[in-house]
Amino acid sequence: MAFSQNYSSYTINRADGNIRAQFIRRVYSHLALAILAFVLIESVILQLEITRTLSAKVLQAPFGWLMVLGGFMLVGFMGRRLALSQSRQMQYLGLGIYVLAEAIIFAPLLLLANAYAGGGVIVQAAIMTGLLFAGLTATAFITRKDFSFLGGILTIGGFVALGLIVCGVIFGLSLGLWFSVGMVAFAGAAILYSTSNIIHHYQEDQYVGASIELFASVALLFWYVLQTLLSLSSD
Numbered sequence: 001m002a003f004s005q006n007y008s009s010y011t012i013n014r015a016d017g018n019i020r021a022q023f024i025r026r027v028y029s030h031l032a033l034a035i036l037a038f039v040l041i042e043s044v045i046l047q048l049e050i051t052r053t054l055s056a057k058v059l060q061a062p063f064g065w066l067m068v069l070g071g072f073m074l075v076g077f078m079g080r081r082l083a084l085s086q087s088r089q090m091q092y093l094g095l096g097i098y099v100l101a102e103a104i105i106f107a108p109l110l111l112l113a114n115a116y117a118g119g120g121v122i123v124q125a126a127i128m129t130g131l132l133f134a135g136l137t138a139t140a141f142i143t144r145k146d147f148s149f150l151g152g153i154l155t156i157g158g159f160v161a162l163g164l165i166v167c168g169v170i171f172g173l174s175l176g177l178w179f180s181v182g183m184v185a186f187a188g189a190a191i192l193y194s195t196s197n198i199i200h201h202y203q204e205d206q207y208v209g210a211s212i213e214l215f216a217s218v219a220l221l222f223w224y225v226l227q228t229l230l231s232l233s234s235d
Helices: 015-047 049-060 066-082 088-117 118-142 150-171 175-200 207-232
Strands: none
Touching: 015 088, 015 175, 015 207, 049 088, 066 088, 066 207, 088 118, 088 207, 118 175, 118 207, 150 175, 175 207
16 A cells, blocks of 8 residues: 655666657556556456456445455555566466456456446546546646646545545445545546656666556556446436
8 A cells, every 4th residue: 555665776767768769668568458457357357257256245245345355455465566576477476466466356346337227437437537637647747747746645544535435335334425435536646746757767677667656556547437427327
């Protein structure tokens, strides 16, 4: 859940223009491939009967979401650590683990969204996520502002959000529309933070680690944009 990282004294903002441009291209090409892999994996697992069976059990179980969240956090932590390792093979392994974990955790939500609101709401959420991501990315690159100060805020906010989610699961409370809207804002801040780090703070060989952080923020944004649309459609 921590967003603060330690960087080398030699970071990408001190490299020449060609190296910076190559680094940024690598980050966003890896992000695009990660999103493509996520879509392909999701399209396969959503067709499996076992996915529907397990998703139904998760949605019906009192602590199903909490168990899924705990497992996802563990796998996500391992994936992020591997993506920032010194071994390029381990970095790609970490990226693959994280994408697979995201695809698994999204399956129950996507099945629920399709059942109650139709596939159109998923497409709508994807388009809105893409537009928000493009706007936030443009803001970071145009202003060139260092948003690293958001790291501490995001860490605290992340633990608060996790606590609310756990309490909601344990006590059967619905966090509702405004929580989803707040998490959309949180995910937007995470995208600004990750993009700022790509511009200013990563080392030139950390493009895999940078892409996984950005992918995690985009996935979080998509999750809560979809949750928000589902809440609005149910109203």
